[in-house]
Amino acid sequence: MxxxxxxxxxxxxxxxxxxxxxxxxxxxxxxxxxxxxxxxxxxxxxxxxxxxxxxxxxxxxxxxxxxxxxxxxxxxxxxxxxxxxxxTAQPYSVTVLSYGKAFLYNQGFLCYIHANEIRVLDVHSAKDVEQVLNIRTVLRRVFPDLIPEEEDSVQLSLLHYSDGIVAFLCEICDRGESWLIAVDMTEDRKSGRVRVCKQLQSTRRLFVRHNQAYLYYGTHSALGIHGYHEWSIQCVNLKDRQDITQRPVVLDGFAGSEIGQTVCFDIYKDHLYAVTNQVNFEEEEVDWTSYYVWACIPPSKDPKSVKLNRIWRRQHREGPINDTWTDISLRKDEATERLLILECRREWKDGRSENVRSYYTQPLLSPEEISQNGHKLNISEKQEQSRSAESASSVSSALSESRPPSMRFLPDEPLTMTLDSSSKPNYEPPKERLGRYVHAEYSMEEATILRRDFILAKTKCRTYNPSASAFLDLVNDPKQDSGHSIPRDRLRIRTVSRKRRCPIDEDGDEGEKGMLFKPKLGAEGRPIEWSEERFVSRGIKLWPPDNAPEELSELLCPSKRTGRVYAIADERSLVYSVDTPGMEEQAIILISFDPKIQFAGLKRLSSTTVIQAAEVKGPIDIERPRAGEDSRKRKATFLDQDAADSESPRHPTPSFRTEPAMHLGVKRGYWFR
Missing domain, CATH: 1.20.1280 (Monooxygenase)
Incomplete structure (x- = not known):
């Protein structure tokens, strides 16, 4: 020194x-x-x-x-x-939480259907009790004229759980009726548990999002003047049970229909945000720029206040996209609580032979910022503003004058000459992405040297944890056993994470050796905040390792053959179930990365081989992705007649009660450290 x-x-x-x-x-x-x-x-x-x-x-x-x-x-x-x-794919525990026909997992609470009852367990607090709602008792109160024969045709689908309220779809098949019901499952509520009971005219791509104050529900059922279906959304005040929207809010011009792949919805500060990665209902043969189109719907009676906005997404010249891997959702930033668009895209970047999966994040304006800044521009207004701002730098005046008004500000290149008055191309110059908002699974060098991929059919769950900067996949990776011709299926966790690189350019990769990485400069020559950050991969981890005890592998994958796997992850855990042939109710399994989630009755797995995840250090043959079934689809269930016969008419089952949690009787799980 x-x-x-x-x-x-x-x-x-x-x-x-x-x-x-x-x-x-x-x-x-x-x-x-x-x-x-x-x-x-x-x-x-x-x-x-x-x-x-x-x-x-x-x-x-x-x-x-x-x-x-x-x-x-x-x-x-x-x-x-x-x-x-x-x-690093090092969970603290694995346990069977319960057995059920369908489940939801949100805010650390597990909501599932078991034996004609909806049960709610506080997983993050590892509670020993559950709130239980008897479905038949509730339906008999909501539909007094429902006869036993019609009860047998009732089909339920869990839709959403949040803030102690569960929303589900009740379809009475014999009547051809569909009802949206929301029930308060909080323990201290004594009366009036049914908060919403609405008969639906359509259930086409039905979604529900709610908090403790408002419930939004929508269907892809409105028919636009262009001949395509559009989203129709309504809002209910959960406190007084009154409709807020006098008529449905139709998102006119809002393209995209597949929830989780092309569109997503979520509540943020009592407003419903809708986002799509599609600009038009029909693809343009010649186009340059892709956008996120989004809307912020307030809990208001005036549907005219809803406008569509758009944000730059990517240039088409960045390379083709494998759409079967595309995933889009809305998340909250832990540091700022700002709402973020989170999208996964698998791209052949710059037209290269290797395709790479990347997660992109994009902040959105809050309702307060929208109101203060007057940022309620529709698509056409936004388009004209962006085109006008870039006109001088992209097109020569002579060529501009010869084009139709809708194409005045396109780039000066031969491809524009193929367009006519019916074309509706989109163009905006490329924008700089910050490293903290882009996480590629591999760098272009790693994609050809070190790679371990699974096809989509074997990737049972795929998600991203922004807090840990980590990809998380639940994959089927059968262990090769020389004693069996067909190996048993095996579920494993696969993570790919990164960390911030040292701010000193120690190797001189971008400038003078030993100096700080320089930030990028904006349009006005000022440094862009966070642009000096650099990141380095922490590698690929697989858990459990190949030498893990057999009992752990059997707990993680109850069936010899994994069929449909339904999985939901949050920032500290993964909950999933595996469809097992011949089993009406499936085990609901928790993999916990939180040391404070400590359920009673877990055995300590002392084998040191389980504690360390396996790190992939060499290349293997790569299986190319292909289309597979979306595991995010909600499961539905008919009411169980056997359970109904066991109820006594003189002593009917109460609609709501609190009782010991099911995991106390199951007692299947392991604690690793």
């Missing part, structure tokens, strides 16, 4: 405080492990409090710390453990 240099732990405390209090949880923990002196300084609750308030105030652990339920230093440690476990 030179004479004037000083170590970090010797600088004044106020300077160290300003540095340390601005760190995210990973950097906070890593800094605390540098040496003993810094570790002592980092134990300060004051420093930890500032870090939580700045970066983690919207996380579950951050909220607990702000409410004085746990310490700030403890909150940071918990978050770090969860993110590391997720990123």
């Amino acid at each position: 030179s004479d004037g240099a000083r170590s970090l732990d010797s600088i004044p405390y106020d300077i160290f405080y300003n540095i340390a209090s601005g760190l995210e949880c990973q950097d906070f923990i890593h800094l605390s492990r540098v040496n003993r002196s810094i570790n002592t300084l980092m134990r300060s609750e004051l420093i930890a409090k500032k870090s939580v308030e700045y970066h983690m105030s919207h996380t579950k652990e951050g909220q607990l710390a702000l409410r004085k339920k746990i310490g700030y230093r403890e909150a940071i440690g918990r978050l770090y453990d969860i993110k590391e476990a997720f990123a």
Whole structure:
């Protein structure tokens, strides 16, 4: 060390405080492990409090710390453990939560159907009790004229669970009727549990999104003047059970019909956000730019307030897309609670032979920002603004004058001469993407050297955890056994994660060796925030490893042949079920990356081979992706007549009760560390 240099732990405390209090949880923990002196300084609750308030105030652990339920230093440690476990495929436990015909998993609560009852379990808190709703009792109260023969034809489909309320579709097949029912499952509510009971005219691609105040439901059933179906959406006030929308809100010009692949919906600050990655109902033969089209629907009686907006998505020249792998959803940023579009695209970038899966995130405006900035422009207004802004830099005046008005600002190239007045091309110059908003599964160099892929049919669940910067796949990877000609199916977790690279260009990849990476400059010559960040892959991890105990493999995959797998993941766990032939109800399995989710009765699996995930270090043959069945489709179930016969007419089953959780009787699971 030179004479004037000083170590970090010797600088004044106020300077160290300003540095340390601005760190995210990973950097906070890593800094605390540098040496003993810094570790002592980092134990300060004051420093930890500032870090939580700045970066983690919207996380579950951050909220607990702000409410004085746990310490700030403890909150940071918990978050770090969860993110590391997720990123490195090192779960803390696996357990069978229950057996059911269908389930939902949201906000850390498992909602499932078992024996004509809807049951709700708080998974994140590892509760020993469940709230139970008897479906037949509720239906008899909602439909007093329902006769026993009609009860046998009732079919239920779980639609959405949030804030203690479950929404489900009730189809009375003998009557040809479909009803949307929402029931309050909170324990302290004594009466009036049915919050919504609406007869539906159509169930075509029905979706429901709700919180504790409002419920939005929509169908892809409105017919536009162009001859294509459009989304028709309505809103109900859950507090007074009154319709807010006097007539359905039709998203005119909002293309896309496949929820989760081309469109997505979610509630954010009582508003329903709708996003699609499709611009037009019909593809243009010659086109340049793709957009996200989105709408923010307020809980208002005036449907005219809904406008369509669009954001640049990609240029078509970036390469073809394998649409069977496309996935789109809405998430909340843990640090800012801003709503984000999260989309997975598998692309042949720049037309290369290797296709790479990447996740892209795009922030959206909040309802307050929309109102303050007057950002309610429809598609045509947006298009004219973007075209006018770029006209001078993209087209020569002579060529512009010879084109129709709708194509005045297209790029000056021979391809534009093939267009006519009926063409509706989209063009906007390419935009710079920040590294934090793009995560490619492989770099172009890795895609040809080190790769381990599974075809779509063997990828039973695919998702992304922005908090841990990790791909998470649940894959079928049968173990090759020389003693059997046909190996048993085996479910494994596959993760691909990344971390921030050292901000110093140690190898001189982008400039002078030993200097900081330089930020990119914006249009006005100013540095773009976060553009100096660089990332490095942490590799591919598979869990459990090949030498894992057989009992663990059988618990993870109850059936010798995996049929349909229905799976849902959040930031700290994965819940799934596997359809088993001959079984009406399937095991619902939890893989937990949270050390605080501790269910009773779990056995400790002492084998050290299970603790470490297998790391892929060499290339193997790559199976090309192909279309497969979407495991996100909700499952439906008919009411069980045997369970109905067991009910006594003199002592009818109460509609709601609290009783011991099913996992207490199952007691199947393992604790790894």
